[in-house]
Amino acid sequence: MTDDIRQLIKEFGRLPVDVDTLATDADLYQAGMSSHASVNLMLAIEDHFDVEFPDRMLTRGVFESIDAIAAALTELGVQVPA
């Protein structure tokens, strides 16, 4: 799952740094992700994993790192492929 998330961050996060070098717990906002880019990333993640984040999960914290996004997806029942 984290590879998929990383790929989506590459496409939509508009980060000024190399996404491949980011640790899974690195703060994406500190890495330069803008609020607008984060919304595009959320849309892309909803689309890719076929989920809808409820409003209570639409906070900055839920999308601040690859790990945080993965945890949110797991909470929504997205299965980690074996």
Add this chain to the structure above:
Amino acid sequence: MSVMADGDRAFLDSIIEVADEVAGPHADSVDRDARFPAEALDALRAERALSATIPAELGGGGISFSAVARGCFELGRRCGSTAMVFAMHHIQVATIARHAAGSQWLESYLASVAADQRLVASVTTELGTGGDMGRSIAALQPGEDGVTASFEKQAPVISYGAQADDLFVTLRRSPDAEQNDQVIAVAQRGQFALEQTGTWDPLGMRGTCSPGFVVRAQIAPEQTLATPFPQIMAESMVPITHILWSHLWLGIATDAFDRARAFVRAAAKGSSDGAPPPVAIRLSHLLAELSLLRAEVASGLAEFVEASEEPSRERLLTMTSTLRFNNLKIAASEQAPRVCQGAMGVCGIMGFKNDSPYSVGRHLRDTMSASLMIANERIHQTNASLLLIAKDV
């Protein structure tokens, strides 16, 4: 409506007295000369109103946020500029108070604001950021000695900068941080120098004295808020700003309505057939407009107070919440000048003249600043983005 606590009631009574006895009588000269409302601020200090939002255990008033919002409304009815200075000061102080826990420096700072009734100005806008408070160019630069830090910020506007004791400043966290990696620093008088870069002769809110400045400061590293900046924005600064501003805009609009009502009453007394004069119908239309503004302002406050009482204030961190308070700002900033213009329509030439008891020119000019202070179009841009993803708005 809950029953007001005794402390809140006494606070509001003192604010109403300052509004009626001091701010109101000086409002026209403050506006005409674009001068700081010094008399009203002295009176507010004498009532210890500048520490209303500081907890009692730190020497503050421990006044509820609702009562402080109501205070902004009451001051707005008498002098928009005084109300704006009061509101902006409390945006900074309430924000610090909500995020001071665990910081000995911030807690003792708040105690000194209470003890000395220090006035705090905000330095959140910056040349080159296009009015986006979520980005900074100026950075907090650690000193080589390890015990000081410094910054220089080009501010196109600092309201009452020349009159402030302390500054509340947004900065990049460090010289190598991204523009959106920000921190809030507090600089005290004696630690900063201001170089004025512009003049101040605006259409309205003339008493806020808000020219541009270059700020140069040297502070201690602990003079910053530890809570992550985006969380401070979502949980405190944005909703508190929009709620206090909208209360004072409602106050200004309410006084414009009251003047229109007084005008209609005077006209009715002069008519002999007992029917309401035709202009009374326009006043009725105007009341409908004022009621919309009143309802939006009241519900915004109620939702914030409710969400703030939840243990972790998580609801305030959601995008839905950001949309909610952004909308309060947009709605109130557009509706307040609409009410003032309607009042001028009712009063006619008597409302247009500056020297008539029914004058509403200052009200109209003051409220026209509302849509510019954090420009509505910028807020719409943010909302447009959030609406792509938020669901139950």
